[in-house]
Amino acid sequence: MFSRLRSLAVTLSVLRSMRVPEITSWILSRMDLPLLAHRTESAFTDFKLPLMRGEAIAEATRCLFCADAPCIAACPTSIDIPQFIRKISTDNVHGSAKTIFESNILGMSCARVCPVEVLCVGACVYNQLEQPPIAIGKLQRYATDRAFAEGWEFFEAGADTGKRVALIGAGPASLAAAHELRRLGHACTIFEKRATVGGLNTTGVAPYKMKSDRALTEVEWILSIGGIEVKTGVTIGEQISLADLEREFDAVFVGVGLGSDSALGIAGESLAGVHGAVEWIERMKLEHLDLRAVQRVVVVGGGNTALDAARESLGLGIPNVTMLYRGQREVMSGYSHELDAAMSEGVRIEWQSVATSFGGGNRVERVECMRLDESKRPMEGGAFVLETDLVLMAIGQSKLHAMFATLPGIAFDRGSIRVNADGATGRRGWFAGGDCANGGKEVVYAAAEGKRAAHAMHAEMMGGHAHA
Amino acid sequence: MPDLRTNTGGIHSPNPFWLASAPPANSGLQIQRAFEAGWGGAVWKTLGIPIQNVSSRFGAHTIGGVRGAGFSNIELITDRSLDINLREITETKRLFPKHPIIVSLMVETESEWRDIIKRSIDAGADGLELNFGCPHGMCERGMGSAVGQEPTVNERITGWAVKHSSVPVLVKLTPNVSNIVPHGMAAQRGGAHGVSLINTIKSIIAVDIDRFVPEPRVGSMSTNGGYCGAAVKPIALHMVAALARERDFKLPISGIGGICNWRDAVEFILLGASTVQVCTEVMLRGYGVVEDMIDGLEQYMRTHDFSTIDQMVGKAVPACGEWGELDLNYETVAKIDASKCIGCQLCVAACHDGAHQCIHPVEGTRVPTVDESECVGCNLCQIVCPVEGCIELVQVDNGQARASWNEHMTEGKPIRPKKGAH
Ligand SMILES: Cc1cc2nc3c(=O)[nH]c(=O)nc-3n(C[C@H](O)[C@H](O)[C@H](O)COP(=O)(O)OP(=O)(O)OC[C@H]3O[C@@H](n4cnc5c(N)ncnc54)[C@H](O)[C@@H]3O)c2cc1C
Ligand SMILES: Cc1cc2nc3c(=O)[nH]c(=O)nc-3n(C[C@H](O)[C@H](O)[C@H](O)COP(=O)(O)O)c2cc1C
Ligand code: SF4
Ligand code: SF4
Ligand code: SF4
Numbered sequence: 001m002f003s004r005l006r007s008l009a010v011t012l013s014v015l016r017s018m019r020v021p022e023i024t025s026w027i028l029s030r031m032d033l034p035l036l037a038h039r040t041e042s043a044f045t046d047f048k049l050p051l052m053r054g055e056a057i058a059e060a061t062r063c064l065f066c067a068d069a070p071c072i073a074a075c076p077t078s079i080d081i082p083q084f085i086r087k088i089s090t091d092n093v094h095g096s097a098k099t100i101f102e103s104n105i106l107g108m109s110c111a112r113v114c115p116v117e118v119l120c121v122g123a124c125v126y127n128q129l130e131q132p133p134i135a136i137g138k139l140q141r142y143a144t145d146r147a148f149a150e151g152w153e154f155f156e157a158g159a160d161t162g163k164r165v166a167l168i169g170a171g172p173a174s175l176a177a178a179h180e181l182r183r184l185g186h187a188c189t190i191f192e193k194r195a196t197v198g199g200l201n202t203t204g205v206a207p208y209k210m211k212s213d214r215a216l217t218e219v220e221w222i223l224s225i226g227g228i229e230v231k232t233g234v235t236i237g238e239q240i241s242l243a244d245l246e247r248e249f250d251a252v253f254v255g256v257g258l259g260s261d262s263a264l265g266i267a268g269e270s271l272a273g274v275h276g277a278v279e280w281i282e283r284m285k286l287e288h289l290d291l292r293a294v295q296r297v298v299v300v301g302g303g304n305t306a307l308d309a310a311r312e313s314l315g316l317g318i319p320n321v322t323m324l325y326r327g328q329r330e331v332m333s334g335y336s337h338e339l340d341a342a343m344s345e346g347v348r349i350e351w352q353s354v355a356t357s358f359g360g361g362n363r364v365e366r367v368e369c370m371r372l373d374e375s376k377r378p379m380e381g382g383a384f385v386l387e388t389d390l391v392l393m394a395i396g397q398s399k400l401h402a403m404f405a406t407l408p409g410i411a412f413d414r415g416s417i418r419v420n421a422d423g424a425t426g427r428r429g430w431f432a433g434g435d436c437a438n439g440g441k442e443v444v445y446a447a448a449e450g451k452r453a454a455h456a457m458h459a460e461m462m463g464g465h466a467h468a
Numbered sequence: 469m470p471d472l473r474t475n476t477g478g479i480h481s482p483n484p485f486w487l488a489s490a491p492p493a494n495s496g497l498q499i500q501r502a503f504e505a506g507w508g509g510a511v512w513k514t515l516g517i518p519i520q521n522v523s524s525r526f527g528a529h530t531i532g533g534v535r536g537a538g539f540s541n542i543e544l545i546t547d548r549s550l551d552i553n554l555r556e557i558t559e560t561k562r563l564f565p566k567h568p569i570i571v572s573l574m575v576e577t578e579s580e581w582r583d584i585i586k587r588s589i590d591a592g593a594d595g596l597e598l599n600f601g602c603p604h605g606m607c608e609r610g611m612g613s614a615v616g617q618e619p620t621v622n623e624r625i626t627g628w629a630v631k632h633s634s635v636p637v638l639v640k641l642t643p644n645v646s647n648i649v650p651h652g653m654a655a656q657r658g659g660a661h662g663v664s665l666i667n668t669i670k671s672i673i674a675v676d677i678d679r680f681v682p683e684p685r686v687g688s689m690s691t692n693g694g695y696c697g698a699a700v701k702p703i704a705l706h707m708v709a710a711l712a713r714e715r716d717f718k719l720p721i722s723g724i725g726g727i728c729n730w731r732d733a734v735e736f737i738l739l740g741a742s743t744v745q746v747c748t749e750v751m752l753r754g755y756g757v758v759e760d761m762i763d764g765l766e767q768y769m770r771t772h773d774f775s776t777i778d779q780m781v782g783k784a785v786p787a788c789g790e791w792g793e794l795d796l797n798y799e800t801v802a803k804i805d806a807s808k809c810i811g812c813q814l815c816v817a818a819c820h821d822g823a824h825q826c827i828h829p830v831e832g833t834r835v836p837t838v839d840e841s842e843c844v845g846c847n848l849c850q851i852v853c854p855v856e857g858c859i860e861l862v863q864v865d866n867g868q869a870r871a872s873w874n875e876h877m878t879e880g881k882p883i884r885p886k887k888g889a890h
Contacts, residue, residue, distance in 0.1 A: 043860065054854075054855075054856060055857065065753045065756070065757075066647035082756075083756060083759055083760070085761045086753075086757070086760055087759075087763075087764065090728075090730060090731060090764060091731070092729070092730055092760050092763065092764035094763070095493060095759070095760055095763035095764055095765040095766075098763060099759075147819060237526075297496050
């Protein structure tokens, strides 16, 4: 995997003693690392097809241009949805894209990856009429794809303020924050531990929604505003300390997302063929996996990552996909529209069941399972076995809070960095947003929180409160 | 960045988009919200003698499921007191000094005109618009379109207004005439600084077929109303162009009638308008529609390399001619792109029943064929074809030099023989 492509180990000790400005010029920016041509994810095509011009105009004309529109209220980035849709209906696609990006610079990927069924589309007044709601996501894709294809430019960097901001992690939260900070005239440096940028938008999103090359195209497009340095292969807290960052920059934005997949702590977890789902998805998206021998998959968990992993497995031609979920349908955290899709595609689900151990020789061969009763106790005679070639564990991701615990003033809520409504932590100059602060939501929340924090950082830095 | 500033007869505006004198420009708070939303200027709802309005007032023409594709009203001028309106004009000017407020007026005698003009200008009006257009209610009292339909009366009253005004005077023309030109010329002779057109068109919007009463219904009766909205745009475009083409007509034009989006506005400007006014689209969807008008216009200007509105004004006027000037030897035929055709055969039906019977079904395929020797190039098939770019009208080189009907009659230039058996 190319995040490990170039070991930085040799330089580690040297780097640790250096001040940040030297480091930033030292480390190669590896944004231009090419993606593998034959990635496993390449097998997928888009589940939601793009609209042609005539379809887009017809759909846009259906929109009522509601006053105080509920769809806007349901969008975490408050895109003026009726306005951008109206502009599609008048063939003013340029203006439409501008309206979208003004509110959400990740509008292109959000058009593909947002769970619109529970956000804007779910709020559309047409649902009240029991008529198909407006296809807001598809219309947003129509306008933003066109903007990318035509190379339209909408934004300029603000007049230089002389302030410098460090952003930890190159995921959606940091990208949105950095772009907004540049519009306000601040210099930005993003530190990313991986070789690839874009965060989970590049490494996690289901490829039938968006593939990694598209996510990288978006990053490039965001960075085209200029003045955002991206340093890949740098783990903050390892190569560069938090104290160094605080000393060298006027403000710091923490957008580190979540940590690695959680483990169950049961026997057999280290067998070959047992993977964390997020880790496996990342490899599926960036590498070429040999899945020829895989006929059966067991996915453990009931969230959206579990549903994604199950649908992806089926889509890759694995005939036998079973999910193990400890609760009932009603309490499942995965979206019901995703669950319905997974079940209609042929994913089997063992409800109210848990894995008790994994067995096999060199590789995993079976999962020992137990059915639970209403009060989550093992049922008498509830033991059963699932034969399998692959296990994907999707029971959550760890929280990356440990390293920040050393900074007085930064507090946590159940492992997430505690921030106020503006994204400020309890420590002056430190802001956070996205999965690491909201506990793990969606790209559009990360975009909203990053942008909001940018304005709060701006206010703090320009208000003369910036620390020395 | 294109410059959207305009000057219509000495009234300067940050952009060409004005609210027309109508309900969206009825009060100070409304107009202030409109300016915040991006409107460049506003023509205040017509002030004049006190009146009383009826309920209901509006009717809508639904076309193919689009509600309000045409719109009608039987409302009169403002029903709010003159004092309140004038106070709000002053307040709005104070808050938005750069946005022109044009006060629309309609009174009867010269002394009434003098007084109301003075009070409007004292309140802060940047310009006046004389409402010679309202087709219902006011004309029965000798005002509105009763004035606009009589060039001599129009000229006389315009003359009074210009004499008593220290700000530019626009004359708003009624479309309820057979030829707009003499009416524009009358305004010009009266000394006006510009004209606005069109006001609403005399109409009955619909009939309630269960109650046997036309709409809008006031109890058990109705009356003719003023037609406006998207459906009237072609009529308004023609009238604007007719004045813009007239050699002796020199006044700037504020275009009105059915403007719903940036593209409509561009069309009015290309035919000679330097500002455009909107009523119905705002009534139906609110002030927010101006955002698309502004950035759609800007993008259009960028793609066509216009840096000012002036460069666009009247750009399509030289291409407006008389029928007798058109080239009779210019020949086109329809071509169907088989790769795009979806086989609906709407073109077959249209050509067979409504044109010249030259598009034919073909055995073994849904893609029809055009008999080019019979095709007269009417473009009906292109209009009905649901696929963009599938049917194109392509010019045929018939070797004939240009010849118009006029040239044929006066100079004997040869014209091609009539095409087709049908
Ligand atoms: C499998 C999966 C599928 C998903 N599908 C969707 C979807 O379809 N739609 C949707 O809206 N959302 C989806 N999400 C959620 C979405 O991807 C996240 O909410 C979003 O990416 C959060 O953005 P972020 O910037 O906060 O964090 P991330 O995207 O996680 O980015 C954080 C970045 O910080 C880097 N980093 C971490 N620690 C350090 C450090 N110490 N130093 C330097 N860099 C560091 C990481 O390498 C990473 O690149 C999915 C999530 C998963 C796991
Ligand atoms: C309800 C209503 C009231 C109107 N009142 C006036 C008026 O008081 N004075 C006036 O000059 N025009 C009036 N008009 C005409 C409009 O200003 C405008 O000329 C006409 O509606 C055409 O523009 P549109 O197609 O954008 O609506 C009114 C129109 C409507 C629909
Ligand atoms: S709620 Fe639906 S109809 Fe209303 S503005 Fe939003 S998308 Fe359009
Ligand atoms: S639009 Fe307003 S004023 Fe008119 S009838 Fe409805 S509620 Fe009454
Ligand atoms: S109308 Fe257009 S799409 Fe339909 S048959 Fe004719 S050419 Fe083909």
